[in-house]
Amino acid sequence: MIGRLDHVAIAVADVEGAAATYRDLLGARVSEPKSLPEHGVRVIFVELANSRIELMEPLGEASPIATFVARNPDGGLHHVCYEVGDILAARDRLLDAGARVLGDGEPSIGAHGKRVLFVHPKDLCGTLVELQEA
Amino acid sequence: MIGRLDHVAIAVADVEGAAATYRDLLGARVSEPKSLPEHGVRVIFVELANSRIELMEPLGEASPIATFVARNPDGGLHHVCYEVGDILAARDRLLDAGARVLGDGEPSIGAHGKRVLFVHPKDLCGTLVELQEA
Numbered sequence: 001m002i003g004r005l006d007h008v009a010i011a012v013a014d015v016e017g018a019a020a021t022y023r024d025l026l027g028a029r030v031s032e033p034k035s036l037p038e039h040g041v042r043v044i045f046v047e048l049a050n051s052r053i054e055l056m057e058p059l060g061e062a063s064p065i066a067t068f069v070a071r072n073p074d075g076g077l078h079h080v081c082y083e084v085g086d087i088l089a090a091r092d093r094l095l096d097a098g099a100r101v102l103g104d105g106e107p108s109i110g111a112h113g114k115r116v117l118f119v120h121p122k123d124l125c126g127t128l129v130e131l132q133e134a
Numbered sequence: 135m136i137g138r139l140d141h142v143a144i145a146v147a148d149v150e151g152a153a154a155t156y157r158d159l160l161g162a163r164v165s166e167p168k169s170l171p172e173h174g175v176r177v178i179f180v181e182l183a184n185s186r187i188e189l190m191e192p193l194g195e196a197s198p199i200a201t202f203v204a205r206n207p208d209g210g211l212h213h214v215c216y217e218v219g220d221i222l223a224a225r226d227r228l229l230d231a232g233a234r235v236l237g238d239g240e241p242s243i244g245a246h247g248k249r250v251l252f253v254h255p256k257d258l259c260g261t262l263v264e265l266q267e268a
Contacts, residue, residue: 001161005185008142008214010259018259025231025258026216027135048216050184051139055259075260077211080142082160082182097159124159125144125152125189126209 001090002082006112006132007045007054011065012075015057019044022053030055036111040064043111054081054111079118079128087115087133099123107133135224136216140246140266141179141188145199146209149191153178156187164189170245174198177245188215188245213252213262221249221267233257241267 012018019030031045040063046053056078058066068078084090087107094101100120110116115133146152153164165179174197180187190212192200202212218224221241228235234254244250249267 002182004183005139005142005187008139010261012259021257021259025228025233026263027227048136049138053139053214072260074256076255077214077261080187080211093161094159099159121210122208123155125146125155126206127144127211129160 001084001093002131003085003134004083005051006081006083006130007052008080009054009056009078009130010075011056011058011068011072011078013057013069013073015042015044015055018055018057018075019046022046022055028053035059039111040066041111079130081116081130081132083134084131085134087117087131090131091117094119094123135218135227136265137219137268138217139185140215140217140264141186142214143188143190143212143264144209145190145192145202145206145212147191147203147207149176149178149189152189152191152209153180156180156189162187169193173245174200175245213264215250215264215266217268218265219268221251221265224265225251228253228257 022028023030029047033044035042041056042059043056102118107115107117117131119129121128156162157164163181167178169176175190176193177190236252241249241251251265253263255262
């Protein structure tokens with residue numbers, strides 16, 4: 001079912017500072033910052049040869065990552081995103097197995113303009129997983 | 135400097151259970167378990183189209199992930215591993231920038247038979263980073 005590892009997301013307090021770290025210490029190519037108010041985050045992507053890292057900082061009062069960053073002021077690994085061919089089939093397979101899909105169970109449009117769902121960390125090895133339709 | 139995302143490591147209490155979750159809920163291809171007593175872990179790899187997930191459980195009394203798993207009984211994202219062309223050049227670049235390389239600063243032989251180093255999470259966005267020579 002899952003295909004590519006689309007990205008690994010790292011939540012930080014300062015996304016420009018994190019991008020400078022990746023650029024200067026690790027010699028990585030980083031994108032321009034982009035604000036996504038509908039998702040409550042500001043993001044910069046680190047482009048790797050086979051995948052990418054999504055650096056993100058909280059944006060706005062109701063940011064879904066505000067609590068995480070408050071608890072992890074240095075930043076931290078937040079979630080992984082796997083591609084799936086059919087997001088509704090993926091959702092149904094998870095629900096049939098008793099896993100919890102976050103929100104109302106309907107896909108939303110993610111940061112890349114594709115349909116996404118998040119699965120409860122307790123059902124997937126303590127890891128927040130985003131599924132994104134390819 | 136960094137090239138491919140070689141793997142994302144998820145530490146769990148029960149690596150067979152985690153692999154079954156990835157296989158049955160996410161339809162992923164998983165490897166046979168492998169004990170690596172010299173690293174204090176037992177691992178199963180989830181093979182993705184472009185990268186892989188290293189599921190690992192503590193092995194032995196002195197496992198370096200025992201404390202992490204005790205604190206995260208459901209499991210959790212533990213580290214990311216980036217490939218580099220020259221591990222000593224990568225280390226020197228990090229040290230010159232003031233970053234802390236764990237251990238004595240000399241590469242060890244990682245789970246894949248290649249030279250690896252770990253960088254202190256506080257110097258890389260709160261994320262434990264493994265660098266592996268390609």
